[in-house]
Amino acid sequence: METNHAESTDQHKRSAKIRKLVVKLFVQTSTPNYCMPWQMKRQQSCTGSGFVISERRILTNAHVTAYQKSIRVRKHGDAKKYNAHILHVAHACDIAMVGVNDDSFWEDLEPLEMGGVPQLEEDVVVMGYPTGGDNISVTRGVVSRVDIQRYSHSGTQLLAIQIDAAINSGNSGGPALKDGCVVGVAFETLNKAENIGYIIPIPVINHFLEDIQKHEHFTGFCNLGISWQPIESEHMRRYFQMETKQTGVLVSKIVRLSCCYGQLKRGDVLMALDDVEIADDGTVPFRGSERILWHYLIHKKFPSDRVRALVYRAGEKMEVGISVGLLSHLVPPHLYDTRPSYVVYCGLVFVALSQPYMLHQYGKDWGHKAPIRLCDRILYGVQGTKEQEVVVLSQVLASELTAGYDSFSNLQLYRVNGVPILNLRHLCHLLDRFTAPYIPTKQANGEIPVETNGEITNGTLESKSEIITPDDVTMDPVTDQSPTSGNEYVSFNVIGTKEVENVPNKCAAMENCDDLELTEEELLYSQYTNSMDNLYHRAGDDPLLLDCTNFIHFELDKDKIAVFNIATAYTKNNEILKQYAITTPRSDNLPEQKY
Helix, strand or coil: CHHHHHHHHHHHHHHHHHHCCEEEEEEEECCECCCCCCCECCCEEEEEEEEEECCCEEEECHHHHCCEEEEEEEECCCCCCEEEEEEEEECCCCEEEEECCCHHHHCCCCCCCECCCCCCCCEEEEEECCCCCCCCEEEEEEEEEEEEEECCCCCCEEEEEEECCCCCCCCCCCEEEECCEEEEEEEEECCCCCCCEEEEEHHHHHHHHHHHHHHCCCCCCCCCCEEEEECCCHHHHHHCCCCCCCCCEEEEEECCCCCCECCECCCCEEEEECCEECCCCCEEEECCCEEEECHHHHHCCCCCCEEEEEEEECCEEEEEEEECCCCCCCCCCCCCCCCCCEEEECCEEEEECCHHHHHHHHCCCHHHHCCHHHHHHHHHCCCCCCCCCCEEEEEECCCCCCCCCCCCCCEEEEEECCEECCCHHHHHHHHHHHCCCCCECCCCCCCEEEEECCEEEEECCCCHHHCCCCCCCCCCCCCCCCCCCCCCECCCCCCCCCCCCCCCCHHHHHCCCCCCCCCHHHHHHHHHHHHCCCCCCCHHHCCCCCCCCCEEEEEEHHHCEEEEEHHHHHHHHHHHHHHCCCCCCECCCCCCCCC
């Protein structure tokens, strides 16, 4: 009896020591307003859980700290809240690392040790601070499944452990323990189901920790960038000349910008990775009799690591060495901790399409409510060129200038003055080139001529608003030496750093720019536009491009166009910005407007 009592006392002491290492996070957040991307939404409060690991660090969930403005942590049994800050964050696997500078916080705290992946039917203990109270909560559950699951925070498919312990709001970030060692991090539950929760397993946690140790930041999880399908049909096996004992999956598509492009081919049968055979259903061995999808083998790699792929191509086996890498998306699945990019021109609000934008516009059921063409870009669109984005006209700000375009919203922008759009930075580049003000040349006395009531007078301009108005500037890209004015007006090239003179149309300046000294960014734009079959070089190529000199022409989805007179737009643009309290027409991560 005394022995049992002593063991029980020791166990309670160990449990109390562990509970002290589980902390509660108090987070103040402010999320972006995707409808008006120049603003942030009202500040909100949320709570979560975390636990202490080595080197004075705290692990929690990334969704707990997303868009954080302030973080404070409180230890179990302590009334004081300590200021904290983000050290590293990995939204792909929903893990964040938090630090506390106050030395008094770390007194008498020993880090929790990491364990392994628990076996099926083993018990685990989940600790945290769920809703329903302020003190720590302890629940028990059984490991019921270990599988590749889709993480709701990022949409990434990674290894996860399913347990039957209750995981509620506030539990997120708390440790799942077995024999006093961490075997996972509680992070989500299954909706419309009872007692089905998920924890992030140790292999994913260790990958995050090793990644930041190697690269000093989280790089991500590698992806081969291929589409594949099982080869379970006997007809397909005979079609691809596979022998009875040969297994693998069919490579049906290879993303152009992926690490496999040029290494694997469409129609290859991927049979093994690093000598681990892939079954016809796409699974590989995992812990004895268990099996798991072959993606798990790639998720263990880091960017630039090598993997040996055994493929069956046209009836022959061959080994292909692949340097694995990350895969970028045409439409980002998330934009956590960043403000959305935007461009406002003439009351037209342009944004880069993203899944958070669709969620804000159409709700969780955006897949059924949003325009089908935008859904297609999200679900099936792939990048054909580096840094490619889907630029969308989000809305039109009502004003005298935008009359007639009020109903335009959520339409993809295809071209500006016939030039295909690569991304928002490219749009800024073209707007600066096409709509750059035609500044009158200074006279010999240093004064700039100003046209008043049809006559040129001498006067010093104090602001750019005096340079251009619809009535007092002749929008002509070539030197204007008419007898009535006697002044020169400077024009600007569309792409390149040199000015192009005597060009009959601004759209035509796109043609022979090979001899110009282009920046790396401008070269990317030039290569993209030259690769597009539907590029219009001059006004005569497209009946809609009647005048690229005096007008700016936006070609949108659903065969819609919007046209503005450049001079009129120049004078009215600031009025629209002021009317809608927009401090800057472009987001901070885009090039500043040049005029």
